[in-house]
Amino acid sequence: MQPQSLPDQPTQVGMTLLEVILSLAILGGTVALIGEMARAAFQNARTARDMIQAELLADSILAKVRLGIIEMETAIEVPVGLTTNTLDIIPDTHAVAEGNVAEILWHYWLEVVDIDTVYDGEGNEICYLVEIAVTVRRNLPDVRHPAVCRLVRWITLEPELEEAEEF
Secondary structure: OOOOOOOOOOOOOOOOHHHHHHHHHHHHHHHHHHHHHHHHHHHHHHHHHHHHHHHHHHHHHHHHHHHOOOOOOOEEEEEEEEEOOOOOOOEEOOHHHHOOEEEEEEEEEEEEEEEEEEEOOOOOEEEEEEEEEEEEEEOOOHHHOOOEEEEEEEEEEOOOOOOOOOO
């Protein structure tokens, strides 16, 4: 019986240590990259949410001014809070004055500027044009780049007519 000879080339059964380390490095880099992309996506979603809330709040304040709920006069850094008696996130401009504020999330500035006045042939004021600018800012430090929205509307106001006297 003749002894069997060993094959010239040994067969490889597993992976070398270098291949394992290289695979783990590629996997770790991929996980880190995906994690950074997810963090950036969440940050962009938060920024978009804040910008939409700022625009909706500015539009709401502008509508309240036009309806007479908020006085049409210049106001500086008025806090807007969330009411404690509701579960919804509803900005309430009167919550701060009433003392039932859970958290002050926003401030708004209101600027009212007279643009033009129109008179009739007798010198009586018919109407005038007013610019109303509402700026809403999230209550965060400047380092965190808070959301800011500014809406400007021009509206015409009719003068208040005196009641006619009955004869």
